[in-house]
Amino acid sequence: MKLAPSSLRRSLRAVRDDESTDGGRAQAAGEEAPAVATELAGRRAGPNYVVEAYDLTKIYDNRYIALNALNLRVRKNSVYGLVGPNGAGKSTAFRLMLGLQRPTAGEIRVLGRPMGAESAELRRRIGFLPTAPAFPRHMTPISYLQFVSKIVGLPAERAKIRMTTLLQSVDLTDVASQRIEGFSTGMETRLGIAAALMNDPELLVLDEPTYGLDPPGRRQMIELIRELSGRDRTIIIATHILNDVERVCNDVGVIAQGRLIYDGAMA
Template identity: 50%
Template sequence: MAEATELVVETQHLTKIYQNRQIALNDVSLTIEPGCVLGLLGPNGAGKTTFLRLVLGLHRPTAGWAKVFKQTMSPNAADLRRRIGYIPTNPQFPKGMTPIVYLDYIARLFGLPADVRKPKLATLIRAVDLLPHSGDSIAHFTPGMTARLAVAASLINEPDLLIWDEPTHGLDIEARRSMLELIKRLAAEKTLIISSHNLSDVDEVCNHACVLNKGQLIFHGSLQDLKGRIRKNHYELDLDGEQKAITKTVQAVRALKDVTHAVLRHRRLDVKLGDETSNALVLAQLFQTLADHKVSLITVRSVGMQTEQAYLDLVEKEEGRGFARLYQTAEAA
């Protein structure tokens, strides 16, 4: 476990109750180390935005605490927030400004002198690909351009921690791809917390995950550990070869001892193995069967190993444990 001096974020028993009736966050304790790219996941109302606001010091916790760079975060910790770059969901900007004017304004708020801020904002505008629009009114920006401006604004103070809430929300395919590539580049030198409903985005850019459900932390660990919770016994294989050979191959695969399901759909073979099966051994037999029948394997992939499936499985199990956990807590009391 990392020493406290190495932690970027640490929370202990972090709890937020609104108006003495809505428990938005309940007893969340976790740590985030340098270089972590954390995907913050959970259904609507799970407490993700509340968690981010508490880490940013925009709200006071009802109980527990949050520390950022070893210092307790609070609404008064302005100097601490200077080390954080934040993008809210659907960021809004003054419509009458241009990117240059707006970024210069933000840099002034951070107290950057002219000889520092002018080259910095020029570099950032170029980095987020807004150079052709640097003098255009923000009022006419597309969602993708607005998102890129938000990125530039969040980086103007050279923060050590980036907290981005739904950074790909509302973006088209090209803008989303550009955002994901930027996150990958930043991950080489920054610590990031990314809240997202798009689980394929988290799967692509994050190395750790935190799952909240109804205000409670139900998972915190590496993305690989999250995906490892799903049984690795369902595969899809794309095949190539003569149709007769493929048909005979499927029959031979069905005859393998530990194959419980084998269905061919347009040269894509859907295979399920027994729960207690040694995957490597059966897959080796399956590949040998393909070779024996002179059928080529184009691709093979594990079904249900993606972050989305692991996340859904985790939340479903947590929902099912709700009453049991309540009963056990009552008994313990």
């Protein structure tokens, strides 16, 4: 289903109106899903999809339904925007996608393989930027990326080359030896992206990458994401800001109350 930006805006307005009524979030899991979800659930994708989720459900404390029969597919080498208001289920979907939590029900496959808590090797092929990443304040970008390179198992010489390239890409070369404690939110976010790219991931997952940024910082971040796309890498962005999606994404899904209610290419 192709969606024009105007259709997306109408969808998001409807989502916000529904969220404001606090309707249905404690509903029973597994009740009839929207048509787009039912259509997706009936198919099993192939190698052209990097992420495939089928009837993915996550319930906390036996009552709060964070994801309710979510069905999602992300095309290889696309920039996919997962759009929805705060609390819609975006971060929960990412935690399941990264194997940080187990689903209550349903299936999720990443890079062609089932994702689970034991999938350490699979997670090495993924880079992740959390919302508002936190760093040890006494470290510098160089020392932090050296630390990350050891975690992902990069040889020292390769790590040095990789750090130099990434610091240049995220425009932190001039402050690479300065302590992180003096960095702005935008600088910390860019460092977080550099860290997520240290292992040269096939899948890059960005959770609210423009969070806390002023307009110039947002523009710089979107331009960076645009530069990172199209390099045999798939990027997934969670955001509640439609303008960010319009500027950088190929495909978009709208999530509300734990379900994907719209899915399609940007017109």
